[in-house]
Amino acid sequence: DGGITQSPKYLFRKEGQNVTLSCEQNLNHDAMYWYRQDPGQGLRLIYYSQIVNDFQKGDIAEGYSVSREKKESFPLTVTSAQKNPTAFYLCASSTPREAFFGQGTRLTVV
């Protein structure tokens, strides 16, 4: 089945550690996105990529990094510079007319 896979579903890390969230899609979409979701704030765009080996910052890119070495994969690294990393992270891929979302990763930093 085609879709987007985010792993893991739940992730715990100690403060000061970098952590990488996985996002893989087999929909052959060029565009991929990372969003952060906090209660009452909707989805805020962290990074997006419209083609392999290219990506752009979204509205809240500070403390995050991404790579797009393959069309299928768009991993997000939450670095120790991110001041408040505990959140629900959603990955998406899209055609020009529709976005498809993964099931999300809930990251808790303690």
Added chain:
Amino acid sequence: AQSVTQPDIHITVSEGASLELRCNYSYGATPYLFWYVQSPGQGLQLLLKYFSGDTLVQGIKGFEAEFKRSQSSFNLRKPSVHWSDAAEYFCAGGYNKLIFGAGTRLAVHP
């Protein structure tokens, strides 16, 4: 700046009552517009989308939305709400990247 606004953070309706969730957008031209629904801890499911043409759009689960250019609005409606419709609803718009509103949490009373 491009933006999508959902004025209502929480809405409560009785089962069987009609529903309207508001969405306003601010773009240079009419963007692609979407409504998504999210159950707790899950990803987003597309309800409906508007690109051009007929301003009344039908979606899944009995939802519809009407695009009104003069009001820069894309409100979501359902004539009779079911208890299973309780969820969070997001309006989104964009061209090469999707921008989301803050979401409206819908509660349904029996």
